[in-house]
Amino acid sequence: MNKQIIMLPGDGVGKEIxxxxxIVLNTVASEFGHSFTFHxxxxxxxxxxxxxxxxxxxxxxxxxxxDAILLGAVGGKKWDSLPGDQRPEKGLLGIRKTLGLFANLxxxxxxxxxxxxxxxKEEVIKGSDILLIRELTGGLYFGKPSExxxxxxxxxxxxxxQRNEMxxxxxxxxESARLRKKHLTSVDKANVLESSRMWREIVDEKSREYPDVTxxxxxxxxxxxxxxxxxxxxxxIVTENLFGDILSDEASVLTGSLxxxxxxxxxxxxxxxxxxxxxxxxxxxxxxxxxxxxxxLSAAMMLRHSFGMEEEAAEIEEAVHDSLEQxxxxxxxxxxxxxxxxxxxxxxxxxxxxxx
Amino acid sequence: MNKQIIMLPGDGVGKEIxxxxxIVLNTVASEFGHSFTFHxxxxxxxxxxxxxxxxxxxxxxxxxxxDAILLGAVGGKKWDSLPGDQRPEKGLLGIRKTLGLFANLxxxxxxxxxxxxxxxKEEVIKGSDILLIRELTGGLYFGKPSExxxxxxxxxxxxxxQRNEMxxxxxxxxESARLRKKHLTSVDKANVLESSRMWREIVDEKSREYPDVTxxxxxxxxxxxxxxxxxxxxxxIVTENLFGDILSDEASVLTGSLxxxxxxxxxxxxxxxxxxxxxxxxxxxxxxxxxxxxxxLSAAMMLRHSFGMEEEAAEIEEAVHDSLEQxxxxxxxxxxxxxxxxxxxxxxxxxxxxxx
Ligand SMILES: CC(C)[C@H](C(=O)O)[C@@H](O)C(=O)O
Ligand SMILES: CC(C)[C@H](C(=O)O)[C@@H](O)C(=O)O
Numbered sequence: 001m002n003k004q005i006i007m008l009p010g011d012g013v014g015k016e017i018x019x020x021x022x023i024v025l026n027t028v029a030s031e032f033g034h035s036f037t038f039h040x041x042x043x044x045x046x047x048x049x050x051x052x053x054x055x056x057x058x059x060x061x062x063x064x065x066x067d068a069i070l071l072g073a074v075g076g077k078k079w080d081s082l083p084g085d086q087r088p089e090k091g092l093l094g095i096r097k098t099l100g101l102f103a104n105l106x107x108x109x110x111x112x113x114x115x116x117x118x119x120x121k122e123e124v125i126k127g128s129d130i131l132l133i134r135e136l137t138g139g140l141y142f143g144k145p146s147e148x149x150x151x152x153x154x155x156x157x158x159x160x161x162q163r164n165e166m167x168x169x170x171x172x173x174x175e176s177a178r179l180r181k182k183h184l185t186s187v188d189k190a191n192v193l194e195s196s197r198m199w200r201e202i203v204d205e206k207s208r209e210y211p212d213v214t215x216x217x218x219x220x221x222x223x224x225x226x227x228x229x230x231x232x233x234x235x236x237i238v239t240e241n242l243f244g245d246i247l248s249d250e251a252s253v254l255t256g257s258l259x260x261x262x263x264x265x266x267x268x269x270x271x272x273x274x275x276x277x278x279x280x281x282x283x284x285x286x287x288x289x290x291x292x293x294x295x296x297l298s299a300a301m302m303l304r305h306s307f308g309m310e311e312e313a314a315e316i317e318e319a320v321h322d323s324l325e326q327x328x329x330x331x332x333x334x335x336x337x338x339x340x341x342x343x344x345x346x347x348x349x350x351x352x353x354x355x356x
Numbered sequence: 357m358n359k360q361i362i363m364l365p366g367d368g369v370g371k372e373i374x375x376x377x378x379i380v381l382n383t384v385a386s387e388f389g390h391s392f393t394f395h396x397x398x399x400x401x402x403x404x405x406x407x408x409x410x411x412x413x414x415x416x417x418x419x420x421x422x423d424a425i426l427l428g429a430v431g432g433k434k435w436d437s438l439p440g441d442q443r444p445e446k447g448l449l450g451i452r453k454t455l456g457l458f459a460n461l462x463x464x465x466x467x468x469x470x471x472x473x474x475x476x477k478e479e480v481i482k483g484s485d486i487l488l489i490r491e492l493t494g495g496l497y498f499g500k501p502s503e504x505x506x507x508x509x510x511x512x513x514x515x516x517x518q519r520n521e522m523x524x525x526x527x528x529x530x531e532s533a534r535l536r537k538k539h540l541t542s543v544d545k546a547n548v549l550e551s552s553r554m555w556r557e558i559v560d561e562k563s564r565e566y567p568d569v570t571x572x573x574x575x576x577x578x579x580x581x582x583x584x585x586x587x588x589x590x591x592x593i594v595t596e597n598l599f600g601d602i603l604s605d606e607a608s609v610l611t612g613s614l615x616x617x618x619x620x621x622x623x624x625x626x627x628x629x630x631x632x633x634x635x636x637x638x639x640x641x642x643x644x645x646x647x648x649x650x651x652x653l654s655a656a657m658m659l660r661h662s663f664g665m666e667e668e669a670a671e672i673e674e675a676v677h678d679s680l681e682q683x684x685x686x687x688x689x690x691x692x693x694x695x696x697x698x699x700x701x702x703x704x705x706x707x708x709x710x711x712x
Binding site: 084124140141143147150152154155156159161163189191195197221222224246247250252 | 440443445449474475476477480496497499502503504506508509510511512513514515516517518519520545546547548549550551553554576577578580581584585598599601602603604605606608609610
């Protein structure tokens with residue numbers, strides 16, 4: 001299979017880890033007889049510096065013609081004082097919206113050799129394996145009006161959803177639950193928000209189409225508590241955009257290995273954008289020590305979700321797992337008796353495990 | 357001083373713990389020569405059963421004439437299927453809004469004898485002492501329109517704030533920080549929401565009036581992470597209504613003693629409503645084993661914030677602390693070598709410590 005992959009390194013460590021994904025994907029290509037073509041484009045702060053906009057037309061066009069997109073990270077102090085619509089994050093929001101990538105998939109699973117670094121007690125976090133699904137192109141992030149009122153004495157943002165926007169993400173969640181432990185937690189604030197009441201109705205309607213999946217409703221405040229006190233009670237969690245932003249980041253620190261976590265933002269036809277959960281990490285950028293595993297695991301998610309290459313994805317995940325079991329890790333992690341390596345070395349270890 | 361206190365026991369364990377507050381307050385009254393008059397009224401599910409509405413006119417009137425209000429808890433399975441505007445929670449939202457109780461104060465502090473029950477590792481949670489201040493009468497909770505659109509094919513909720521609503525809660529936060537460690541964390545989503553950008557501007561403006569307080573801005577998703585990974589980096593946190601709902605509940609489970617946490621909802625003239633953070637706990641209601649300490653500590657907050665009785669408040673807090681150090685606790689807690697007692701016995705222990 002020949003696949004066109006757009007690479008958007010972005011800012012900070014994004015530039016360093018994107019190469020790791022390329023190296024690993026090239027290895028997979030030659031092992032399995034695929035051909036991946038990579039095209040690199042600018043986004044975020046880099047694009048602002050080069051072209052004066054976080055999302056150049058050229059980047060959008062390239063992404064529209066792609067089979068999938070890999071993104072490093074966007075943002076950094078340098079661009080923090082720019083007005084809202086000229087900031088690096090706008091590039092990310094823009095590409096999600098333009099491509100219609102409505103489903104954000106955030107798996108959170110602990111690695112045995114890293115669990116000791118969790119802020120949670122081992123008996124609390126042990127056995128946790130969560131897939132958080134966040135609606136990504138609706139809600140408060142995009143609703144209009146979003147503006148100052150009354151000569152600047154008031155302000156309004158709008159939480160707007162269409163029924164079909166809720167339906168498709170809820171369908172995606174039920175389908176994902178089917179492939180896992182068949183338990184779905186739907187998170188809303190139905191005791192306050194009208195949008196949440198509609199969300200809850202749709203979940204209840206849909207649940208009749210998926211009788212094999214058990215469903216529970218949880219208020220967002222209760223969910224924020226339970227993620228900490230009983231993370232292993234969850235299987236798939238589905239929620240709207242803003243709740244998902246907060247809860248997925250909350251969930252991402254539970255296992256103590258943020259640098260390892262991948263994410264996918266996909267739409268129904270399989271096109272998707274894949275990026276590690278960690279940000280651009282300006283504090284360590286340029287030193288060659290960033291953890292490439294979140295990026296590499298994002299590439300694995302791409303193979304699975306956009307290209308249907310389940311076996312190839314699983315091999316990458318296994319190679320990452322083996323590399324950690326062998327004790328190799330970048331300085332952001334700690335493994336007892338392990339060996340600290342650079343971004344490049346870590347990537348080589350993964351490739352080594354992939355080919356043996 | 358003679359003070360008129362409205363008691364709203366509400367539902368579930370609310371009915372059982374409200375008496376504990378009364379007993380403790382009567383003890384304080386006789387020790388310090390105050391006189392407290394208590395008037396009991398219905399709210400929430402109980403009010404629905406008795407009067408067909410979660411917030412009877414009579415209750416509102418009584419609260420409007422009060423010096424302060426103590427609330428047990430509202431809600432329960434029995435009323436969960438009622439339409440949104442007839443649910444017990446509406447009583448709570450209604451009383452907050454009607455009385456203009458715009459500032460919700462949620463202190464989170466660990467008790468040494470209980471920290472072992474925290475889901476977090478002891479080295480992570482140790483030393484945490486957070487005051488979370490949530491805006492309580494604006495934002496998505498109350499903005500209009502909040503309705504179905506396009507024949508039910510779309511839905512909208514509105515996040516609306518007036519400048520002065522932001523200013524007064526931000527002032528409250530700066531003033532609170534002044535009385536503590538002088539560090540304020542303001543939480544928003546300024547990279548996406550216009551309302552958050554206005555919020556951030558106001559915080560920056562106000563910070564010039566409080567040069568002795570250091571301020572940091574944190575995005576809500578980052579705050580959700582840092583509360584778990586570094587809870588002891590915070591002093592005062594201030595944020596808008598919905599973010600505050602989520603983050604304050606997240607924060608409430610960190611110390612492992614939810615049943616102990618008080619809260620206050622106040623306005624500028626000192627009138628306030630005080631309630632424990634835990635809910636109506638229908639699973640243990642009626643058994644006489646509910647933990648009364650969150651309620652008792654809420655009464656202490658009332659003395660401090662509504663009546664200016666700092667010494668009296670501190671004595672209650674010390675009595676609670678001593679009671680735990682002596683090993684007494686209700687079944688929701690665990691203390692090594694401790695003694696499990698009922699709601700009534702726990703209250704007696706606190707009174708005993710208060711009078712010796
Ligand atoms: C950068 C920001 C706009 C973005 C979001 O809130 O969606 C980020 O926090 C994320 O979760 O990917
Ligand atoms: C009952 C509910 C409406 C309420 C809220 O969200 O404000 C509760 O969760 C709280 O935090 O006091």
